[in-house]
Amino acid sequence: MAKKEEKLGINVKKADDFSEWYNEAVIKSELAEHSVIKGFMVIRPRGYAIWENIQNYFDKQIKKLGVKNAYFPLLIPDYFFKKEAEHAKGFAPELAWISEKEEGIRYAVRPTSETIMYDSYGKWIRSWRDLPLRINQWCNILRWEVKQTKLFLRTREFLWQEGHCVYATENECERETLIYLKEYKKLCEELLAIPVLEGKKTEKEKFAGAKTTYSLEALMPDGKALQMGTSHNLGQNFAKAFNIKYLGKDEKEYLPWQNSWGFSTRLIGAIVMVHSDDKGLVLPPKVAPTQIVIVPIYKSDNKNKIIKKASEIKNKLKTYSVKLDDRDGYTPGWKFNEWELKGVPLRIEIGPKDIVKNQVVLVRRDDNNKEFVKITQLDKKIKSVLDDMQKSLFDKAKKFLNSNIVEAKDWNDFVKQIKNRKLVKAFFCGNVECEDCIKDKTGGATSRLIPLEQPGKIGKCVHCNKEGKFLVYFGKAY
């Protein structure tokens, strides 16, 4: 067993080598691992259970908004990509094609489903009565990236949801595009305890084929931004390309307006990066698959009595997801380490002395705070500690985010702040070539967001000094 204990913990500190720390945190806590297939991951049960919690929460939210789930084919014929030129160009480098099965038709594995879905929409939508149409799909996606794999954040296959809605009017479309963005924000902040910035993407960074891309960005501890979800107002581009039309109440034909919106399993990576520590995962209580672990502390002569009490306690905590770790052959210390590594928010220890005093020891994962709690008070106490932990994780991340947003005084300051791993606010001309230059000169900083609320007066572009168009957040990103 000594051998196994050596391998249990993370060997690198988060502050020393963030990238390697992340890798070990994900693998050793058994969330996911690299597959034998280059660029692909295996999502293990502990990782998948987090995804299920995210799904359960979000699926309920969108159903309340009138969205229905469906399933469209995995494969997309090549001629579909050609219908929307920008879209085709954007995804071309990342497509994986199926070896030709029938002469003259090539199929790619879906990198996103706009085209295959909108072909059906063109058949389904006839009149204003069929609108709005709101459909979502939970599925797997393939994008043959050539960059190095990072578990959850950059893999050739990932799981996601993609919502695709059609509306009669531009107003309705724009309004709901922002409603889904708000839902993503709620998911990130209330469930995952990760504060996000919201805004629009620049011309260079927007989705291939969209009119406007709205996005949420979170800041990781290494100063890199992570895109948490996007909601695209597609305008009428795809409706034109896929011949989607509807007959209005006036019996005239119109082109509808569309949006699409998605988030993926990369959210699990964000949770790990933002909250976890050198001992392993720290999971926000609302998304943790196991919220409480009970570790009984016994010897052979009092084992039965203590396990019995521990089971009683477990049975009382029915509203939580509780694990009783009654495995023989592992010391309590080993168990503490294992559940800390795996990110269980609360640990209950119960030993012979506790039984006498009718109490347990309650240990909180994020701050390691330990307290004795009377069993009669346990339920109430657990609720308040879990609520406090959820809030405290968010507050800590929010403080980090706020303290890492700076405003660039000039170009030199901009370059310096990017080097300092800050999210830098600066005026920008909006020009794609100018943005390419900024990226080159800073070793990779890109525009992250155009905040929705803009200052009254826009200054000159921080880089080219020409007329500024808007204030933008710049930063390096995953």
Place this chain on the structure above:
Amino acid sequence: MAKKEEKLGINVKKADDFSEWYNEAVIKSELAEHSVIKGFMVIRPRGYAIWENIQNYFDKQIKKLGVKNAYFPLLIPDYFFKKEAEHAKGFAPELAWISEKEEGIRYAVRPTSETIMYDSYGKWIRSWRDLPLRINQWCNILRWEVKQTKLFLRTREFLWQEGHCVYATENECERETLIYLKEYKKLCEELLAIPVLEGKKTEKEKFAGAKTTYSLEALMPDGKALQMGTSHNLGQNFAKAFNIKYLGKDEKEYLPWQNSWGFSTRLIGAIVMVHSDDKGLVLPPKVAPTQIVIVPIYKSDNKNKIIKKASEIKNKLKTYSVKLDDRDGYTPGWKFNEWELKGVPLRIEIGPKDIVKNQVVLVRRDDNNKEFVKITQLDKKIKSVLDDMQKSLFDKAKKFLNSNIVEAKDWNDFVKQIKNRKLVKAFFCGNVECEDCIKDKTGGATSRLIPLEQPGKIGKCVHCNKEGKFLVYFGKAY
């Protein structure tokens, strides 16, 4: 609107052209449709909602049994297939390969996930403490069939669950292989109201790579059997091929035992075939996405009052999934037809006279039975009608199944009964070549099942007259 009404119903009778009736029933009720990609289907929201109900039910059941969900890569490298020879041979004709991305390695889209999962299992399993390992995956599957597409029943892509467990002992493995089969039976009979026969597959029909395949078969109204789910005892074949070993309590190395088990979206096709009728879908209440539709019957002068009452009734029926169809511009008759086509189990009609009498009209989808029910009695009445409908659909299907099982007296009788579209019980030698002959001579009859309970004395093989090995159900199958 007249135009639209023409298209609403099914144009073929179930008794006249079963195959075309099925196709129309699925498409016109908006469960699914053919995709532009040959052999692929689009599962529309009404079809997907049935799948979600099946998933919700079954996912809870297996979690109670200790199974956890995970996700493994979509792609399988060619060299994995070669590790288990029978398995490779069985799936070779149906594989779709990705165009070569890296020299020398070819990837197929998964036709099932044994190989990719067991490669990971080989790394995860070290000692007896790691067993049993019980993992399930909900995912999409690709099998490039060349036969003609049939929505839900035969498509190149389908959705399914695949459970894959590993055990220390042969006994435990066999016992749980049968437990999952029982769970499938419960799902089919209690949720889908479809009676099934259970048994083993013959050598010829068993899963490629399995030691024993257990299967459930249901009988469709055209006399063809449909395989509803299979549970395979894989023995130690894959453990050997993928080098899965565990250290026993005695510190010695052992090969574990494995099973795998799955059912797919074809279950939705079975529901349609077994229960539905010339007016459209008939869905068992437990699996129907919408259980009750309320159709208010109003004119412009009493509209508000009646809609208000209908809404009140809807709000009272919170434990059911209820749709209030208050669309203007459609007649009540049109609405009745639409919801009958779409298979809503119960319809509540409410008009001005009903309001005066504080009653509604309750119409049951399967037998069209109509009754007046006092609003105060409605909740109780609905429960009993839905329970009765669920039971009645099962009983009807059970009666059909029982009356279509016959015993073959001799080979001539066997051929005649197969022609009569019966499930034929006969003694069989178990020989693969003999089974091939039976298939050829009967125009396609195959062994469906070896019932688990066998008679004490086994007669001669119905076809070759050699020593019989067991009693077998033969029939034509989807």
